[in-house]
Amino acid sequence: MTTLRRIRLPMTPEEARSLHAGDVVLLDGEIVISAGLPTHQRLLDAAREGRDPPMNITGGALLHLGSYSRDTADGGLEVLYMNPTTSTRFNALMPELIRHYRLTAVGGKGGLDAGCAQAMRDVGCVYFSVLGGGAPLHTAAIRAVKEVACHDLVAHYRLVRLGVEGMGPVTVGIDAHGNSVFASLQDNARASLPGIMEQLAGERAAAPKPGA
Amino acid sequence: MGITYEAVKALSAQLYDWSLRKVPDDTKLGLERALERESQHGAREILKMMLGSARRAEQEERFVCSDAGVPVYHVTIGTAARLDGDIKQAISDGFDELVARINPPLLKHVTNPLTNERGYKGKDMPLVTWDVAGGADWVEILCQPKALGSGRWAALETFSFPTLAQIEEYVMKVVMQAGSQHCPPVIIGVGIGGSFDVAAKIASKATMRPVGSVNSEPVLAAMEERLLRAVNATGFGPMGTGGDTTALAVHVDYASGHGYTPVAVCFNCWINRRTRARLHADGSVERFE
Numbered sequence A: 001m002t003t004l005r006r007i008r009l010p011m012t013p014e015e016a017r018s019l020h021a022g023d024v025v026l027l028d029g030e031i032v033i034s035a036g037l038p039t040h041q042r043l044l045d046a047a048r049e050g051r052d053p054p055m056n057i058t059g060g061a062l063l064h065l066g067s068y069s070r071d072t073a074d075g076g077l078e079v080l081y082m083n084p085t086t087s088t089r090f091n092a093l094m095p096e097l098i099r100h101y102r103l104t105a106v107g108g109k110g111g112l113d114a115g116c117a118q119a120m121r122d123v124g125c126v127y128f129s130v131l132g133g134g135a136p137l138h139t140a141a142i143r144a145v146k147e148v149a150c151h152d153l154v155a156h157y158r159l160v161r162l163g164v165e166g167m168g169p170v171t172v173g174i175d176a177h178g179n180s181v182f183a184s185l186q187d188n189a190r191a192s193l194p195g196i197m198e199q200l201a202g203e204r205a206a207a208p209k210p211g212a
Numbered sequence B: 001m002g003i004t005y006e007a008v009k010a011l012s013a014q015l016y017d018w019s020l021r022k023v024p025d026d027t028k029l030g031l032e033r034a035l036e037r038e039s040q041h042g043a044r045e046i047l048k049m050m051l052g053s054a055r056r057a058e059q060e061e062r063f064v065c066s067d068a069g070v071p072v073y074h075v076t077i078g079t080a081a082r083l084d085g086d087i088k089q090a091i092s093d094g095f096d097e098l099v100a101r102i103n104p105p106l107l108k109h110v111t112n113p114l115t116n117e118r119g120y121k122g123k124d125m126p127l128v129t130w131d132v133a134g135g136a137d138w139v140e141i142l143c144q145p146k147a148l149g150s151g152r153w154a155a156l157e158t159f160s161f162p163t164l165a166q167i168e169e170y171v172m173k174v175v176m177q178a179g180s181q182h183c184p185p186v187i188i189g190v191g192i193g194g195s196f197d198v199a200a201k202i203a204s205k206a207t208m209r210p211v212g213s214v215n216s217e218p219v220l221a222a223m224e225e226r227l228l229r230a231v232n233a234t235g236f237g238p239m240g241t242g243g244d245t246t247a248l249a250v251h252v253d254y255a256s257g258h259g260y261t262p263v264a265v266c267f268n269c270w271i272n273r274r275t276r277a278r279l280h281a282d283g284s285v286e287r288f289e
């Protein structure tokens, strides 16, 4: 068995650049999560208007993960479960967020587009692809719930700062050198499509015919 | 004794709850088989993690995914079943009751499509389709909560007198559009013919067939097999980060139509949430999955 590389968050841009698309790693340290478009819009508005964002995320890891968070009886915070959401929904907002807040890690599921990959390259930031449907495992990796902001929003939209240990494995979906697993898989699939269709045609010809 | 409002209400709530905490056995088996065949290291790690997540959810009665989706039910009423009370209202009330009592609580996913505001309630929620079964004296309820990944990538196009080649080409087009987005490996449902709504319903129902089941019509069985090979040859892989396993199954069904032929393609993500049970005339509940 190979031991997986462990990554401590937040990373420096140099650490982010040491990762490569396709690497499979475990995450330790601090992440900030939100699954909400309105939340990302607030972060962006604050950046544009020169105000303090609802939570300090500069230089950190901002992941597209939704969670159910609530206050505990003793005045603390707890997260009952968490899981990634589709990142491509945030394509339009991410380049500016990555640049302004100098994020060194983003993530979620499904990847981000070329505009985001360019921003990540400029800043020194990677995208972690996190297992969807992995709530029991991701939740077990939470060690501390440090801060929750945007309380007026539904739970999964809130910004939540978490301490995690051994979260993953996660896959480096986009690295800080402009390589995207998602983009190259789409390209490869497009390139193999004519061959796939030919194979289908051959198998169809040999298969039982309708009405026969 | 008939099939009562109370029984339908309790069962629809229970089916939803179960569906959130268990990956169906046929689907887990499909993932295990995929792991045996998968050649890529990263993909194997993800498949193992999926099986681990499914196991842990079941053992600890946790949600597999935090996106509980929205409640979708398919109800089949036997023509000989005696209904005692408003079973349509019962399903809606069952969901309300579940929201009030479920532990951990659900996130708010019911979305008003005109404002994008989210809550637990909304127009026509739960989404229910109704069917009848000739002669039966039971009511069967299938619950398949749908979320963005498992719902967003469905598509339908209408052709005139398409060839099988055109139909299969369209299936592959929809597969390419979905790419890495729907938490693969997915279950793909294809509905051919009928009318716009019938094709969509057939596709959706096709996703509910157990993974590993073989179509009883040889023509469709062969089509399912070759489409599955074709989908897996795209290489998107588990979670869309590369691998040999992009789909666990392709299920195809059709209805005769006019010659204008809608082709509907829809997906369910790897967790394949799906529970099904029957309420019998004597009040007993028979759970299938």
Ligand code: SF4
Pocket: A083, A084, A085, A132, A133, B065, B066, B067, B069, B147, B148, B149, B150, B182, B183, B269, B270, B271
């Ligand atoms: S697509 Fe399915 S497994 Fe993935 S996040 Fe959505 S509900 Fe969960």
